[in-house]
Structures are given as structure tokens and as C-alpha cells.
Amino acid sequence: MNILVCIKQVPDMGGRFAPNTFGTWFEDAGLVFRMNDCDEYAVEEAVRLKEQLGGTPDVTVLSIGPARVVETIRKALAMGCDRGVHVDDPSASERDPWQISSMIAGHAMSRQYDLIFTGMQSEDRGSAQVGVLVAERLGISCVTGTIGFGWRDGIVTAERELEGGLRGMMRLTAPALLTCQQGLNTPRYPTLPNIMKSKKKEVAVLRPEEVGLDGSLSSVAGFRTHEHKAAGLVLKGDSGDIADQVVALLDSKTTVLRRGGVR
Amino acid sequence: MRALLVGECRAGRLAEEISELSGFAVALGAEASMLLVGSLDDLPSFEGRLYFADSREYGAYNPEAHKRLVMEVVGRERPDAVVFLHSSYGWDLAPRVAAAMNAAQVSGVTGIDGGGYTVDSCNGKMKRTVSPLTPNVVLTLQSGAFSSPKLSGVLEVVRIDADPGSKVEFLGCTQPEEVVDLSRARVIVSAGRGIGKQEHVDLVRELAAALGGEVGASRPVVDAGWLERSRQIGITGQSVAPELYVACGISGAIQHVAGMKGSGFILAVNTDQDAPIAEVADVFVVADLVQFLPALTARIKARHGGSF
Numbered sequence: 263m264n265i266l267v268c269i270k271q272v273p274d275m276g277g278r279f280a281p282n283t284f285g286t287w288f289e290d291a292g293l294v295f296r297m298n299d300c301d302e303y304a305v306e307e308a309v310r311l312k313e314q315l316g317g318t319p320d321v322t323v324l325s326i327g328p329a330r331v332v333e334t335i336r337k338a339l340a341m342g343c344d345r346g347v348h349v350d351d352p353s354a355s356e357r358d359p360w361q362i363s364s365m366i367a368g369h370a371m372s373r374q375y376d377l378i379f380t381g382m383q384s385e386d387r388g389s390a391q392v393g394v395l396v397a398e399r400l401g402i403s404c405v406t407g408t409i410g411f412g413w414r415d416g417i418v419t420a421e422r423e424l425e426g427g428l429r430g431m432m433r434l435t436a437p438a439l440l441t442c443q444q445g446l447n448t449p450r451y452p453t454l455p456n457i458m459k460s461k462k463k464e465v466a467v468l469r470p471e472e473v474g475l476d477g478s479l480s481s482v483a484g485f486r487t488h489e490h491k492a493a494g495l496v497l498k499g500d501s502g503d504i505a506d507q508v509v510a511l512l513d514s515k516t517t518v519l520r521r522g523g524v525r
Numbered sequence: 526m527r528a529l530l531v532g533e534c535r536a537g538r539l540a541e542e543i544s545e546l547s548g549f550a551v552a553l554g555a556e557a558s559m560l561l562v563g564s565l566d567d568l569p570s571f572e573g574r575l576y577f578a579d580s581r582e583y584g585a586y587n588p589e590a591h592k593r594l595v596m597e598v599v600g601r602e603r604p605d606a607v608v609f610l611h612s613s614y615g616w617d618l619a620p621r622v623a624a625a626m627n628a629a630q631v632s633g634v635t636g637i638d639g640g641g642y643t644v645d646s647c648n649g650k651m652k653r654t655v656s657p658l659t660p661n662v663v664l665t666l667q668s669g670a671f672s673s674p675k676l677s678g679v680l681e682v683v684r685i686d687a688d689p690g691s692k693v694e695f696l697g698c699t700q701p702e703e704v705v706d707l708s709r710a711r712v713i714v715s716a717g718r719g720i721g722k723q724e725h726v727d728l729v730r731e732l733a734a735a736l737g738g739e740v741g742a743s744r745p746v747v748d749a750g751w752l753e754r755s756r757q758i759g760i761t762g763q764s765v766a767p768e769l770y771v772a773c774g775i776s777g778a779i780q781h782v783a784g785m786k787g788s789g790f791i792l793a794v795n796t797d798q799d800a801p802i803a804e805v806a807d808v809f810v811v812a813d814l815v816q817f818l819p820a821l822t823a824r825i826k827a828r829h830g831g832s833f
Binding site for chain 1: 535536585586588611612613616617619620621623624625627628629630631632633638641644645646647648649650651652653654655656657658659692693694695696697698699700711712736737738744745748749750754757760761762768769776789790792793797798799801803804806807808809810811812813816817820821823824825828
């Protein structure tokens with residue numbers, strides 16, 4: 263049994279984003295990169311299935327991007343994936359979802375993967391397209407926003423999250439692709455021995471042309487700060503002083519500090 | 526410009542935000558038709574042609590069949606844009622339709638910018654303009670971005686058919702577990718991912734207790750198991766509007782804000798001053814909540830002589 267997990271390296275969202283010269287995306291400088299959060303659920307679910315099946319499935323983790331993404335591939339290997347594929351594409355951040363899906367599908371086309379796990383969406387782009395497009399290109403079944411997963415003899419049961427806390431249940435047959443969502447599992451922290459072991463695991467490097475990079479269907483401009491309406495009042499400094507000011511504000515603007523106060 | 530709007534049902538009822546699709550068509554100056562897989566007993570207010578298929582036949586969740594229905598209408602209407610809501614239905618179905626049409630897709634549209642569409646990036650801190658290079662485009666709309674127009678015209682219902690088959694079998698829905706009713710709370714103190722660790726939930730509880738309020742949570746805190754799912758606030762949880770809402774370590778993802786923006790007074794506590802929660806906050810405290818929350822709790826307790 264073969265499993266593919268697709269992961270993306272993204273910057274920590276707490277960072278400050280500066281547009282690049284062309285206004286298409288952000289400059290890397292000053293940002294801290296890590297695995298996209300939804301993709302951690304994808305890696306964890308693949309590794310859990312491998313463990314459930316006594317270690318027999320072979321789990322490949324694939325990432326597209328510049329040299330720095332190998333670090334994130336290594337983290338997935340330390341979590342328990344068997345081998346890595348790095349599509350070395352320094353221009354990955356300029357590619358649209360259609361192009362990213364062309365490279366993943368190009369890799370997967372000849373590999374006979376029984377299951378493909380991806381994140382539901384990336385934190386930086388949030389398009390929620392790539393996983394579904396890969397499934398469409400491969401002509402396999404796809405469930406998005408997966409928050410529950412079961413496997414028995416080639417039959418997948420999956421739960422997907424709907425609005426208002428509802429969970430939709432479905433059953434499908436492999437090969438299948440699942441886009442994973444927060445709530446599916448709790449991703450593990452790699453242990454030190456597994457981190458050491460992961461350094462010896464193979465990471466194949468491929469060029470975008472080798473995996474069938476397609477032309478783009480859209481263009482991007484005007485990457486800019488989203489000017490949010492500023493908070494009414496911003497308080498900084500000593501916590502005690504701020505707490506005094508907040509109490510005064512709650513007194514003047516709300517009734518919540520009045521004993522038995524009325525709404 | 527011709528737009529095909531794809532409506533949707535949730536748990537057997539018409540989704541409220543369907544009117545935002547019409548609002549978008551108005552903003553775009555497009556001539557609109559609509560497709561709905563639903564029930565004839567529950568039709569949207571819409572002017573013009575409504576292509577209709579019965580959900581008893583095509584399922585509530587059956588993206589393969591629904592894709593065929595969309596493509597059937599695309600063949601008849603030849604729309605320049607096919608427009609979905611950015612919902613669990615829309616983000617699932619839209620890329621399938623885009624692939625079938627060989628069209629660019631732009632997800633989570635919040636505005637129209639020349640020939641392109643504005644979308645949020647990086648958790649709402651940045652935005653950019655995406656322009657399709659294909660003759661047709663598939664769009665999903667961020668909820669709340671487009672207002673609903675007043676419609677008074679006549680609805681023309683056109684029934685359509687397609688192969689209802691699917692490789693994915695839908696087994697039904699499960700209801701959420703019992704919910705703590707937060708809708709009547711006067712004060713809610715909520716914990717977000719930014720509280721850092723589970724122990725810090727106690728700081729949130731203590732402030733809520735001092736204020737005589739309830740504890741709420743954002744999605745990541747619930748998923749981490751730090752608080753019960755029944756306390757989750759946002760699109761996938763409860764909508765609340767207390768007199769005072771204290772957001773502790775909550776960045777302000779659209780999904781959360783949608784469930785609390787109607788609160789009377791919003792106090793945000795966060796170390797990241799750029800966090801989008803600032804947009805709805807009346808007061809934004811830039812501080813480490815491990816120091817600030819106990820300081821605030823102590824002052825409120827002192828006010829009430831130790832108990833509320």
C-alpha cells in the first residue's frame with residue numbers, strides 16, 4: 263500500500279509581511295517558516311494509518327518550493343513518513359493552484375497511490391483548491407475538510423465538517439484523496455531518536471518540468487497590507503496600569519461591573 | 526457579463542447567505558441566473574431563471590452529481606463567471622467545476638478590483654488581487670463581503686437533470702453534542718490559540734468567574750481539547766452577542782469573528798497588535814495575558830469584595 267502526503271511550508275502568521283518588488287507575494291526576509299497547520303493533520307493521519315496496519319504502507323511526503331522546504335519535509339519524516347520528494351521550485355510562490363496541482367498530479371500519476379492526504383487549505387493563500395484539483399486530475403474520489411477517518415480493506419469512511427457543528431459521514435473506495443482539517447487528530451511531536459532516524463531517510467529532488475508543470479490560469483498583483491479598521495483604543499505598557507484603565511473603561515462603557523446590574 | 530450563481534442548502538434548509546450571491550452579481554453588473562439543488566418548498570427570492578434539481582434525487586452532499594448539474598447549466602447559459610459561497614459546499618464543489626471548465630478559480634473573494642478579484646491572504650493580515658487569464662472564471666465569495674440587494678422580480682423555475690451517480694456514498698449527518706447556551710450570557714471571556722498552553726485556561730476561567738460570565742473558546746482551543754466543543758464560538762459553533770466579550774489570545778479569524786462581532790463591548794488581549802481582531806475590538810490590550818489577566822481579575826474581585 264502506498265500513501266502520499268502533500269505538505270506546504272508557510273511563514274508563521276504572527277510575522278510581519280512585506281510585499282516583494284513585483285507586489286505578487288511577500289519577501290522571505292524576517293519570516294520564520296514551518297509546516298502549514300492543516301498539513302500536520304494530514305501527516306499525522308497517514309502515519310497513524312501506517313501504524314494501524316503494522317507498518318506496511320509506504321508513506322511518501324511531497325513538498326514544492328525553494329531549498330528551505332526540505333526542513334519541513336524532514337519534520338514530516340521525523341513524524342514517521344518514509345521518504346521525501348522535493349520539487350525544487352524557487353518560483354513556487356508565483357504559481358497558482360492549478361500549476362501546483364499539475365506538479366503533484368504529475369508525480370502521483372504513475373505511482374499508484376492508494377491514498378493521498380493534503381491539508382484542506384494553506385494559511386497564507388487559503389484557496390482550498392489544490393487537493394481537489396489533484397483528485398480531479400487523477401480522476402479519484404475526494405473528500406474535503408476531513409475531521410474523521412477510518413480505513414478497512416480499501417474502504418474509507420470519512421467525516422467532513424459542515425457549518426453549525428454538523429458532521430457529514432461518507433463512505434468511499436480507494437484510491438481517494440482527503441483534504442484534512444483541524445479536529446482530525448492531534449499531531450505528534452517528533453522524538454529525538456526519530457529526528458535522528460529521519461536524517462538518513464531519502465529525499466528525492468525533482469525539477470518542476472520533470473513533474474509536468476502546467477501554465478498558469480491566473481495572475482496576482484497588489485499584494486498589500488489589509489488595512490483593518492484600528493481598534494477603538496490600544497493600551498500598552500505595565501499590566502497593572504492597563505488593568506486599572508480597563509476597569510475604568512468597563513465602568514464608563516458597560517454595566518457589567520455593577521452588582522446585579524441591568525442590561 | 527453573465528454570472529451563474531450556485532445556491533445551496535444546509536441541513537435541508539436554504540442557506541441564508543444565498544442573497545449575497547445576488548449582491549455580488551449586482552456589484553459586478555452581471556446578468557445572473559441561479560442553480561439550486563434543493564426543495565421546491567423552499568425557494569430563494571431571486572429575479573430571473575432558477576435552474577432547479579431536487580435534493581431528494583441528487584443528495585445533500587453529492588459533489589459528482591452536483592458538478593454534472595452545474596456543467597449542464599454552464600452548457601445552456603454560457604456564463605462568464607460561476608459563483609459559489611466560500612462554504613463547505615462551495616469550496617468543495619468549485620474546484621471540481623473549475624477543472625471541468627478549464628477555468629481559473631479565485632477563492633474567498635471579498636471585492637472586485639478592475640478585471641480581478643480581491644482576496645485575503647496570510648490569515649487576513651494581507652490581501653491581493655487575483656485576475657483570471659482564462660475566458661471564464663469560477664469564484665467563491667467570502668461570507669459577509671457582499672450585501673444583499675432588494676429583489677422583487679419574478680422567478681422562472683427550470684428543472685434540469687443529470688446522472689445522479691456517485692463513487693462517494695453519503696451516510697448522513699450527525700448533530701453536534703449538547704450545547705452550553707452562551708447566547709444569553711451577559712459576559713463571555715474567550716480563549717484562543719494565543720493563550721499558549723492548557724494551564725492558561727484557568728486564567729480565563731478566573732476572569733470569567735470574577736465578571737459573573739461564561740467561558741467561550743475559539744476553534745483551535747476546542748480541537749486541542751482544552752475546552753469543551755460546546756463552548757466554541759464562530760461559524761462552526763455558536764453565535765453570541767453579550768454586553769462584554771473578552772477575546773484572550775484570539776487572532777480574529779473570519780470564522781470566529783462572524784460569531785461574536787455583534788457583542789456590545791469587545792476587549793481584545795493579544796501580543797500581536799496586527800491581529801485582525803483589532804478590526805472589531807473597542808479596546809485592544811497589547812500584553813502578555815499571563816500577566817494581564819490576573820491583574821484585571823484581582824481588580825475586579827477587589828471591587829466586589831472577593832465575590833460577585
